[in-house]
Amino acid sequence: MxxxxxxxxxxxxxxxxxxxxxxxxxxxxxxxxxxxxELRGFEKFAEGRPAEDMPQITSRICGVCPTAHHIASTKALDDLYKVDPPPTAKKIRELIYSTFMVEDHALHFFFLGGPDFVLGPNAPKAVRNILGVLQKVGLETGKKVIAMRRELRELITEMGGKVIHPVLGLPGGVSKKMTEEVQQRFVKVGKDAVEFALFSLKLFEDVVLSDSSYVDIITSDAYTHRTYYMGLVDENNHVNFYDGQIRVVDPEGNEYAKFKPQEYLNMVAEHVEPWTYVKFPFLKNIGWKGFADGKDSGIYSVAPLARLNAADGMATPKAQEYYLKYFETLGGKPVHFTLANHWARLIELLYAAERIVELAGDPEITGDTIRILPDKTPREGIGVVEAPRGTLFHHYQTDERGVITKANLVVATQNNAARIAMSVDKAxxxxxxxxxxxxxxxxxxxxxxxxxxxxxxxxxxxxxxxxxxxxxxxxxxxxxxxxxxx
Amino acid sequence: MSQSESNGKPKVAFFDFTSCEGCQLNKLNFENELLDILELVDIVEFREAMDDKAEEYDIAFIEGSISTPTCIERIYDIRRRAKVLVALGQCAVSGGINAMKNAMPMEEVQETVYGNDKYLFPSIPAMPVSAVVKVDYEVRGCPMSPPEYLHVLKSLILGRKPEIKDYAVCVECKLKENECVLEKGMFCLGPITRAGCDAICPSNGQYCTGCRGPVSNINKNGAVEMLKRYGFSTEEALKRMKMFNTNELEKEIKWGKE
Incomplete structure (x- = not known):
């Protein structure tokens, strides 16, 4: 039966x-x-509200990545009012964003996804949690992780007021200047974060990569899908979380498309299935061919695995070393193993940490000009960032007073939804x-x-x-x- | 408070309903206090960080609002097993930002998100926990304020009633010597919003969005008149007041609708 x-x-x-x-x-x-x-309906209840409330409203979509929604929304407002924020403001935003990425990736690896690896997938479920991880890696290490995340959050709080649902972004800039004292704290935390990232990568190598039974699981067919991959890249085609163009590579790793965020509607469409509240985006010009992988199916993937596949490298030196090592170990580009996301996530953590050091060391970041007041009549704005879980689109249309008439959000996990559905089915x-x-x-x-x-x-x-x-x-x-x- | 027999520690559980789970994560962020808390209580249910479960609770913290038929069944079940029930964060206390959808026809909301497939996905208005079961205490804010949460938890462990602030954010903002946000030409809900957040948003160059809900005795007409004086229309003032407080405003505050 x-x-x-x-x-x-x-x-x-x-x-x-x-x-x-x-x-x-x-x-x-x-x-x-x-x-x-479940269904919440943020797109609908945004209608009729002043666009400037959107960074506050949309951050409430998610308590885990409020910063991603907040910044994507703020960038959509820049685009809406056609205002280019001053360099200091952009740097402050990217610095806070990098800090958030380190914090969030660390949360996932140590609290959410890590327990499966550090303790093993078959460990009793009562110990398969952060407390179990702390026991396995030792209390000292545990304290290190905890102290690190705390410092990062305190700095986000310093600039954003709150770590969950921050209030930093305004159209055309940011709401708060950075003092030299805070800048120095960022420099210090950035350096600690680099150490922390290297330590996490070593832990991954020691516990996971050196154990062939884990490597077998990672590379097994049960966890493999050959799809398109999407990610934001800078002018050198390096991974960037805050800004750039969107690049898509095909299952062979060749560039399929590279486009400005404003063009996303030409590239992506959404499909609805009767059994779930998630809408499934797919590459419009290839089409929805059902839950199938391969070059003829429009299903694409986002998040760490996809970002590394979609880029040609990392913009910082240490992260680049690990980038090369990652593809060498896993058999070249692109990597199709879903579980490799965990490793890719740690490499991104290292990149974000190195980026904190770069940005915090930039004298311009304590500049006085942090906002250019918008003076254009609003009409339409699109903002994109790489959220920890993948590419995030915010798209607003307004009347001439800046009151939202239409909002569309294509969210990271949604971009991944089709591949996740396939992964669960296949596993x-x-x-x-x-x-x-x-x-x-x-x-x-x-x-x-x-x-x-x-x-x-x-x-x-x-x-x-x-x-x-x-x-x-x-x-x-x-x-x-x-x-x-x- | 009476305590469970096993080890004398009260059993504490956390449940999440419709929300962003930010309040829940805020608790994972108390690393310094976490170990002290674990000395005093047994955390028996916390989905986001643990896989395990228990049967009854001395204190149940509820995050998120009630928005599906299954939510209702679940909250009844939790209330039945909980000696003290605390609504945690604005979604649980008032419906929060989720309740914005209540101001619109439900069918329209579903249609906007799912188009022709709307009937596949049933939905009910987003309600505070107190609309369905008795709530003993509240921790307000979006996200809930960590010091306030610790205060409530400590008070309950000690068996006394937690004190909850009931004056406007303006009071805290003045104590911080901030320049008045309204005087700067921005919108602000500080004058009618309940304090307890330490005026975070005005202190960081933003405006108050009212995420802790209105004070219990607001001067309703006065609030609208004041915002009008600063150049905001009645319509805009009401719209923005409702961002976090649709349920309260729809329920008791009828001004501007005459």
Whole structure:
């Protein structure tokens, strides 16, 4: 008799998710669905509001990456009012943004995704958390991680007022100057962050890469998908989180497109499926061909794995070394292994840390001109950043008073949604055989999406409901036989 | 407070409903205090950092607003098992920013997001937790203020009633000697918003968006009159007041609608 497995709520991710696994009469997986069961409707309730409220409203989409929404929204306002912020303001924004990236990537590796690797995917679930990680790596190391994140957050608070839902960005600039004292603190923290990033990469190499059983999991077919990859790049085609052009490479690693954020609607369209609240974006000119990978399917991926694939290198020296090592170890570009996201994330962490040091050392950052007042009549604005979880688009249209008439948000996890759905389906099919599944196997299925660090608060930026992860198992008649709550 | 029998420590649980989960993450950010807190309480449920579960709670912290039929079932179940229930953050206290959608026809909201596929995704208005079950205490703010949360938690562990501020953000802003935001020509909700945040936004060059909800005795008409004096239309003033407070304003405050 067939069965259906549902994993709901999914743990250790931001936002809520549900996995439904349908088994056939042999007990093998017929289809696994990864669902996001809630809708909030931010795009709708933005309508009729002053555009300048948007950096405040949209940061509330997500408590994990409020800074990403805040900055993307602020950049959309720059574009809306056709105002180019002064260099000091841009640098302050990018500095805060880099600090946020270090903090967020560290959160994911040590608190959310890391426990699967540091403790092993089959460890009992009571220890598979940050406390377990602390035990395994030692309390001293744990304290280091904790102290690091705390310092980073204090500095974001210093400039942004709050670390969650910061209030730094204004159209045309930022709201607060940087004093030399704060600048010096950034220089110090930046250096510590570089050390911390190198330490994290070493931990990854020692615990994960030196263990062939982990490497086998990472490179196994269950966690592999050949899709297009998207990421923001600077003028040298290096990874950039704050600004630049969007580059897309095909599954062979060749450049498929490079375009300005303002052109995204020519490149990307969205597809709706009846079983989830997430909309699935795809490359418009290739088309939606269902949940399939390969060059003929318009499905693309974002986030660390994709960003490294979509770029030609990293803009800072140490990160570049690791960039080369990463592709050498994993068999050249592009890397299609979903779980390699964890390693790529740490390389990005190093880049962001080095970028903090660069920006904080720039004398211009303490300049007095932090804002140019907008004086043009607003009409339409688009802002893009690389959120920790991938490319994030904010697009607003307004009337001549700057009151929003239409808003469209294409969010990082949404850009990844189709690939995540495929990953969960494939992992389930590969791991559940003849009706056999246990906690370890179910956790390995969860690992398939946790690697993306998905954020469903963002992906639905939309509302009703709650949604941690539940796994439900259904038989071939659609009757629920098991439910496992996480 | 009565304590669970196992080790004498109160059992504390955290639950999230519709929200951005920022309040929950704010708690993970108390690293210095976290170990002290763990000495005093047993955290028995916290999805974002743990995989495990428990049956009953001395204190249940609820984050997020109620916005689906399943939310309602779940909150009843939690209330039944919780001795003390605390609404954590503005989504739980008032519906928060989620409640902005309540001011619009639900069908329109669904249609904007999902177009013709709107009927596939049922939705109900975003409500505060107190609309469904009894809430014993509140921690306001978006995100909730960490010092205030610690104060409530400590008070409850000690078995006393936490004190909650009920005066305007302007008071805290004045104490910081900030230049008045309205005088600078920007919009500001400081005069009617409940203090407790230490006037973070005005102190950082921004304006108050009212994320802690109105003080309990606001001068409703006075607030609109004041904003009009600074050049904001009644319509704009109301719209912006509703950013975090749609439910309160729709419920008790009918001014500007005559």
């Amino acid at each position: 067939g069965q259906k497995i549902i994993i709901d709520p999914i743990t250790r991710l931001e936002g809520h998710g549900k996995i439904a696994i349908f088994l056939n009469n042999k007990g093998n997986v017929d289809r696994a669905y990864f669902q996001v069961p 389930a099919k590969s791991l559940i055989k003849e009706g056999h599944y246990d906690d370890g196997i179910l956790n390995q299925i969860e690992m398939a999406f946790r690697a993306y660090d998905p954020c469903h608060a963002c992906a639905t930026h939309a509302f009703p409901g709650e949604m941690p992860l539940v796994i439900e198992i259904f038989n071939q008649n659609g009757r629920k036989v098991t439910q496992i709550n996480r």
